[in-house]
Amino acid sequence: MMQMLEQKHMALLAEAERRERAPTDNIRACFELLALTGAIDRDCAVRLARHRLSEGKFVLLFLLHDKPEGLSPHELAERAGVTRATITGLLDGLERDGFIVRRGGLSDRRKIAVALTEVGQTAAGELFREHTEWVASLFQGFTAADRQTLTGLLQRIWRNLETGKQQAGQERAGKQQIGQDEDARA
Structure with a gap:
């Protein structure tokens, strides 16, 4: 083992x-x-x-896969859950490696649209298949009941984590109140 x-x-x-x-x-x-x-x-x-990709770049390929007109960097940042500064670095790398192209928007030339190149479209399609097969292989031999049990156990851990965060927040609020009370008395 x-x-x-x-x-x-x-x-x-x-x-x-x-x-x-x-x-x-x-x-x-x-x-x-x-x-x-x-x-x-x-x-x-x-x-x-x-494939010269990070997880962040991989996510962007899929966000753009079915968007031939492209998306703005701002939209990509929001959908990927990253900052605008992060999106710029990810896009720079994808563009350098030939996966994307930045072009002026059709209706407003001041806006930038990011779209996949032919290389990017091909890579996104191949990677989606490869990645989903790999993820599925991690659960090889699991029954539906096994997956349901695992999901239930993970949800219990999430609930415990949230309960701990709430308790920590209440403790911090209590300590802040004590500090404010002491400042008021001083």
């Missing part, structure tokens, strides 16, 4: 076990989940790098 935990996680887990202050089963499960997501991210990056 492959090593499930990264070295840094093993060190933290060993320290938690030494102190016996926390439920180490939960800590181990969290670290295993983190290690798995890291491994998936790294594998994805290697697969995309073969």
Whole structure:
């Protein structure tokens, strides 16, 4: 069986076990989940790098795939969930590698439209097939019930995370109020 935990996680887990202050089963499960997501991210990056792409550039290819008229950099930034500064760098790289072209808008020449080149269209089509097959392979052997169970468990973790954020926010608000009360008394 492959090593499930990264070295840094093993060190933290060993320290938690030494102190016996926390439920180490939960800590181990969290670290295993983190290690798995890291491994998936790294594998994805290697697969995309073969095509001179990052995950951000990959997303832009798909946003543009069915848009022959193109989209503005502002629209791409919003749809991809990145800043305008980030979108500029991503577009520069895609343009340099021949995946996209920037051109003046048809109705307003001051506006820029970003569209895929023929190379970009071909790459987007091939990558969509390749990427979906790879993602599907990660769940090979899972039944529908297995996937449903996994989804339910992940949703429970999300809820616990949200509950923790709310509690932390309430604690911060309480500390700020105490500080304001002390300032008022001073």
